[in-house]
Amino acid sequence: MKLNIKGVIVPNDLAAVYDWLDIENVSPKNVADIIDNANGEPIDVEINSGGGYITAGNEIYSALKNYAGEVNIRVIWAASAASVIAMARHCVMEPTAMMMIHNVSGSAEGDYRDMAHQSEVLKTASKAMSSAYQLKSGKDEAEIMALMDAET
Secondary structure, rough: OEEEEEEEEEEEEEHHHHHOOOOEOOHHHHHHHHHHOOOOOOOEEEEEEEEHHHHHHHHHHHHHHHOOEEEEEEEEEEEEEHHHHHHHOOOEEEEEEEEEOOOOOOOOOOOHHHHHHHHHHHHHHHHHHHHHHHHHHHHOOOHHHHHHOOOO
16 A cells, blocks of 8 residues: 655645645545555555644654554655654655754744743644654654754
């Protein structure tokens, strides 16, 4: 079974908008449908994505990581949320492949308290995402967070 992670990684409720605008995308529901149809058979994943919404990327990562069958991931380009997905299982980088990791980003409105709260939310989310890189690389949290800070 083939699974393409291409274009923007979007939440399920935004996929129809991206489709309507003819913007290539993948959502957790797209991935869940393929996993359901795979029935334990091997899934070959090709990633060529600049990323997108980390909540959707995290859901896709978890679905692939917990799939009972074999998963083989091939990376052409994996940035941001797509790089988290690449951490789910066995991953091969094409000779010309690139991968980029960075801190989770977002936006907020409000007063200084809202901004301080959003800062803490983003720090917490970045630490949570760093665990996928830690598991895959064997590096500790401090090393991974430094790489994420540097937008490596």
